[in-house]
Each structure stands twice: as structure tokens, then as C-alpha cells.
Amino acid sequence: MNHLCDKLQIIGDNIVTYTQVAQRKENSVQLLAVSKRHPSSSIREAYACGQRLFGENYVQEMLEKAESLSDLAIKWHFIGSLQSNKTRRVAEVADWVHTVDRLKIAKRLSDQRPSHMPPLSICLQVNISEEENKSGILIEKLPVLAEEVAKLPHIKLRGLMVIPKAEHDFAQQCAVFAKVRQLQETLNKQLAAQNIVLDTLSMGMSGDMKAAIIEGATIVRIGTAIFGSR
Ligand SMILES: *Cc1c(COP(=O)(O)O)cnc(C)c1O
DSSP states (O other): OOHHHHHHHHHHHHHHHHHHHTTOOTTOOEEEEEOTTSOHHHHHHHHHTTOOEEEESOHHHHHHHHHHTTTSOOEEEEOSOOOGGGHHHHHHHOSEEEEEOSHHHHHHHHHHSOTTSOOEEEEEEBOTTOOTTOSSBOGGGHHHHHHHHHTOTTEEEEEEEOOOOOOOOHHHHHHHHHHHHHHHHHHHHHHGGGTOOOOEEEOOOTTTHHHHHHTTOSEEEEOHHHHOOO
16 A cells, blocks of 8 residues: 555545544545645556545646546546636536536536536535635525526536635534535525436535534545645
8 A cells, every 4th residue: 555545545534434423324425636736646646546536726737637647537626716718628628617606607618518428517616704805606696606507508516615714613614514505405495496406515625524524515625635735
């Protein structure tokens, strides 16, 4: 076992433990290994340990890595901010985009998704801590955006993604993530008429993974704890 396998094993064990503490179903939380600013060789190493989902923040960097690792069955999750002039290549390469916060981007991703590929999975990023100048849709605007995005043909609306304001108190972390879960439940009632079920909460990073899993995260995004500092 290499060094990265040990790190992945420890995080995997923690995920299992927290899932049990929360009395949630086995395997209901997936680990997204955030590999931004780490070399393709590290991704290859993590892949050899069994890791399949990798998250990248920068379009050019994801494209270069996808190219050099095209012999591997990696699922690429784009988790950075996305400009409209970069949507095409993302639609062609990624399996998921976690950071959609406006209709224009969603429309472009849907239009540009190649027809031979399955629909692109999408999360709407919510500015859950209502911070100024931060990405993410405001809560009050979420219902309308979700309704519109859900209608687009070549993307599949899967759920919500948040990056809460840094918070060290566990109970406070839980309170924010619980709010996200409630938003998901509300949206699911709203979207039931369109036969859409949001099954994904992308929340929890190295510092708040436990709280996120307790409150219902289905994808945790972990970088530093796997690959070290950037
Ligand atoms: C970098 C990043 C992460 C991983 O953060 P770590 O603190 O390194 O675990 C998760 N989510 C997003 C959106 C990121 O940009």
C-alpha cells in the first residue's frame, strides 16, 4: 500500500463511522478526491488505491489531466467557478458540475453536452451563509432556478452544493448543513410534479466532514487530507 492508500483508507473509515453514527444507509456517502493543483501522477496513484471520483476547480487543469489520464475510468467532477466561455469543454469531459448558480450556464451545459453521452449531472451551488461577493445562488432565488434547470434536456439536476463560511463549532456546522437538507426537501416537494428527485447533497470538506455526513451529505469533497497541502 502506498502513502495515498493509507490516507484514503482513513478517510473512508471515517465516512463509514459517521454514516453509522447518523444511522444512515451503508455506502450513501461518496468521497470526491479534490486533486486541484496536484499532479496527474498523484491522481494515478490514488486511482490505483481504488479511488474513482476526482474533483477539479480549474477548467484548463481538468482538461489536461483528463487527457493525460484518459486510460483510466475516472469520473471528473468540476467544482470551480465556471465562466460561460468555458462551458463547452466541461460539458464534453465532466460527469458532474457542482457549481451551477445561474440559468445561462446551465443552458449552455445542456446545449453543449454531446448527444452520445449521458446527461451531465448538475448541482446548484447555494450561497448558504449569504456572504456578499461569493458564488452560489441566494436561497430566495433557488426555487425558480431549480424549476428552470430541471427542464433542460441534456443535464440532470441532482441536488445542492454548498461551501459554508468557515465555522469551527460542531453544532453550528450541523445547523448550516441541516438548513441545506431542508432546502433539498422543500425543492423535492416542489419538483415532484416534474418527476424530479434531488438525491445529492455535495457538502463537507476536510474541516467539517463529520457534521456534513450527520446532516445528510451524499458527496464529501476532500483535498488536503488526501493529497496534502497545495
Ligand atoms: C479545494 C476545495 C475542496 C477541498 O478542500 P480541502 O480543504 O483541501 O479539503 C472542496 N471543495 C471545493 C469547492 C474546493 O474548491
